[in-house]
Amino acid sequence: MKSWIRWAILHGVPSIYLGRRARRGEPLSEILTNSHAGQNPYQFGDRIRAQGRLVRTPVTWVTADYEVCRTILRDKNFGTTPPDALNLPRPILRLLRATDLKLANPVEPPSMLMVDPPEHTRYRKLVAQEFTPRAVGRLHDRIVEVTDELLAGLAARPQADLITDFARLLPVAIICEILGVPRQDQDYMLELGHAGAPLLDVGISWRTFRTAIAALRASEEFVAGHIARLRADPGDNILSELAVSGSLTMPELKAIATLVAGAGFETTVNLLGNGMMALHDHPDQLDLLRAEPDRWPAAIEEILRFDSPVQLTSRTALSDTEIAGQPIGGGESVALLLGSANRDPAVFADPGAFDVTRVNAREHLSFSSGVHACLGASLARMEGAVALSALYERFPELRLAGTAERRGLVNLRGYQRIPAVLGLPAASRTA
Template sequence: MTGRTAQLRSAARFASRLYGERAGLVVDGYVRRNAFARLQLAPGRDDPYPIYEQIRAHGPFLATPQGNLTTADHAICKEVLRSRRFGVQPEGQEPPADFDLSFLDRNPPDHTRLRRLVAPAFSPRRMTDFRAAVEKTVGGLLDDVDGQGTFDLVPALASPLPIAMITDLLGIPDADHATFTRYGMALGSALSGLRSLRHAQEVMTAGRDLDLMFDQLFELRRREPRDDLITALVAAEGEQVRPDEMAPLCALLLIAGFETTVNLIGNAVNALLDHPDQWSLLVADPNLAGAAVQETLRYDPPVHRTARASWDDVEIAGHAVRRGQWINVLIGGANRDPAVFRDPHTFDLTRTDGADHLAFSSGIHHCVGRPLAELEATVALRALAERMPGLRRAGAVRRRNATLIRGPLSLPVRVG
């Protein structure tokens, strides 16, 4: 068999599996009306919250067509995320080889080892040092649109801010916003599954480009070390991190640094403009920017679900969970659980019961970049309230074509 023939056959098998899975999802969602399947289709992209309530109405768990479980119950989600007897992979199983998400897809001890390397970069002290850079970047981005009257909030502010900050933290010189936005969107969109061969090609190309860029940066930092995260990784190479783990680790930080914050800012402004009374509260008191960020994380978080595999035969909320069975943790649904949050479908900056949201997961996989995402979003919302108090919509929101990650692709706004 020639190399070309082998490639064609491999591509044909991949296409058959991909489109077979998509067809099965469509049947499960639209014909069999399985609520979890619908979450992964257009209804889940456009408005997942009514579907979460359907799942909640089934009780603690809803079975998926694949024989796994789904829950929007806050107490169960929190228990599963915090339990050391649930993992991001079945016990003893390696993560998938085709899409390396570094420690996000690894159980201890590899998760612990890799996370420990990057955690100091997001410490409270580093965030204090970073605040001035965030404020300067936000100010410059708003200066660029000052006087335009109408602009798209996503490419003007929500997207370039986290790209600038995470590339600075990593130590990527002369980072191009448009290029890194493409990388972040391509790889982030793959988290909820590949949609087509074209989508698969976009993800593969972005992955190869990033690997090449990071390999070149590793070599540069070996010769010219600086005070950045890539230099720290290079210094730990061979002892705390293997050479083949370095590029996926940096790619994860880039994706997470972009995906969380761009959608957090977009969702926050979208919710505030949907609720003019809450926008007025923020304008009257910009110190409420932090509260607006936390309420957005509860009300419409950037990441809507994750999954854990049980390592034991256990019973949760009176339901048997088999060893190796997956539980789909619906973060977006848990954050509107009426057993925990008063008037859960109300967006309220003065809320006093919102601190227990699960937007950044929980347990050992709690998002390591949370302090940076919250800092960036808080500074951005405060600056918008102070500099553009008359902000309002200038067109319809266009959402990203994704269901696990939720946020606007385009959010036209008008000043004054």
């Protein structure tokens, strides 16, 4: 009953309301209800930008303006938007608090993603050193090794699904190694992450919510067991260090482990899939990369800009303020359309063009900005460059075989299936 009430407040009622507004052509509701069936959310961002830099809707402000997004993300006067900070009537908020499921949920406190400084600063400091560019640099050879193993597995088959058989497997293998999770548990982690991912959307069905909550419960149990094992027999990994240091309470530790694990693979898979499809649709760009492979890191930035794996986030004003000439009251929230901000023509010339030589692609907001800027950005960049460059180098004849299918999610934008014929691997062609 508790979870049903929570679902009704956070998803059931919003889905009816947003559905109505979407049918009337209100662009934010069209995005949130996935009216475009995953095809082109950027057309709605363009419409919002045409309405103004910061647009008021009955439930939230919204912006697709690059500078406004970046300013708000970096503004100390804006905090996160956990569910109980939503601008809802008091009795509903009380009901939300009373139905807290007390699960380690990446989109609820004490998840680092959903708390403000000073708590946020404390959590972030504890894990940040593990994800600096230098620390991630040490993982390079291992990422190459795992990529090679996966591609060797593909070489044995004439056809493959590039998501299930490749893109999904690399990020989970690497984040599990970072967190000391045994290899045999990776499939289970993938299953739980996949079921939990819709919680980043608004207005999901009761069935999807129930499955996601069951996955969170299972994941919490799994993480608790894993932490207990590390306490008894610590390894050389960040979670072991945190588990024995006593610097975090058990709920805090579980929240960090769950967030880092989930964020570590549910996003990067979309970078890889979105990249494969962008390159498929723009073969001239792939030819350029094949001729000049040093361009791969820059191409990863353009892939991130062109089709952001994370489409939006939200911030709430901590006190009355003014942004882009609009007064925002304390407690009011702003939906920040990161993917659409990356298509703002004021910053990116001809933003709908996919151009791996674009000089300012790296200025994209796909990793957010400010204190919550993605902790795993260096890792994701490296996995992206290693995985995609190796895939196209190894399979020069690779081509799609059938229709690629988008995942039906709004915020985590990616593919669930990219069927492909691999052709002969490069080594056997030259042999």
